[in-house]
Amino acid sequence: MTLYVKSCPREESRTDILAKALLERLGEYEEIDVVNEDLHPLNKDALSFREAMIAQGNYSNPMFQYAKQFAFADTIVIAAPFWDLSFPTALKTYIENIYVTGLVTQCGEDERPHGMCKANKLYYVTTAGGPYDPSYSYEYIKALATEHFGIKECELIYADMLDLDSSDPEKIISDKISEIQAMTL
Numbered sequence: 001m002t003l004y005v006k007s008c009p010r011e012e013s014r015t016d017i018l019a020k021a022l023l024e025r026l027g028e029y030e031e032i033d034v035v036n037e038d039l040h041p042l043n044k045d046a047l048s049f050r051e052a053m054i055a056q057g058n059y060s061n062p063m064f065q066y067a068k069q070f071a072f073a074d075t076i077v078i079a080a081p082f083w084d085l086s087f088p089t090a091l092k093t094y095i096e097n098i099y100v101t102g103l104v105t106q107c108g109e110d111e112r113p114h115g116m117c118k119a120n121k122l123y124y125v126t127t128a129g130g131p132y133d134p135s136y137s138y139e140y141i142k143a144l145a146t147e148h149f150g151i152k153e154c155e156l157i158y159a160d161m162l163d164l165d166s167s168d169p170e171k172i173i174s175d176k177i178s179e180i181q182a183m184t185l
Helices: 014-026 044-056 062-072 089-098 138-149 169-182
Strands: 002-006 029-033 075-079 105-107 113-115 121-127 153-159
Touching (some): 002 014, 014 075, 014 121, 029 062, 138 153
Parallel strands (some): 002 075
């Protein structure tokens, strides 16, 4: 099963359009729209409760549903527009909620995190109005995926320069969709 983690607050999101072109190639998928889910940053009480449940090895609480869904996906597609040199806050909140020891990661004998996710590949799809710098968005997600989640391969798909006066955003998106359709998956 492919998991589509949609973090696109705008309707008619160009990032979502590119992600859907990729998803069409990948086949069936399950979507979670993290902008519209009831996700909250972990506060003192939520952290204490979560830590107690993890210590018991009890992952039956609904708060673990997102971590389970992420951990058991075969392929993951994250779509997040490039905002203020990063991505929408909803994606960070989602990551905070899925980073669960015993489901997504575990502490190894070396006392470092080791990934437990089933997915072999994560695609990160983004768009930017100006020039795109992956340092503060994709590179962060890639490091988490490969170093902490156990996902072996990450691929960046992006279209940038979409909002410049000299740009033709429709052509840029159309060309990128053609590239996606020609990709070897």
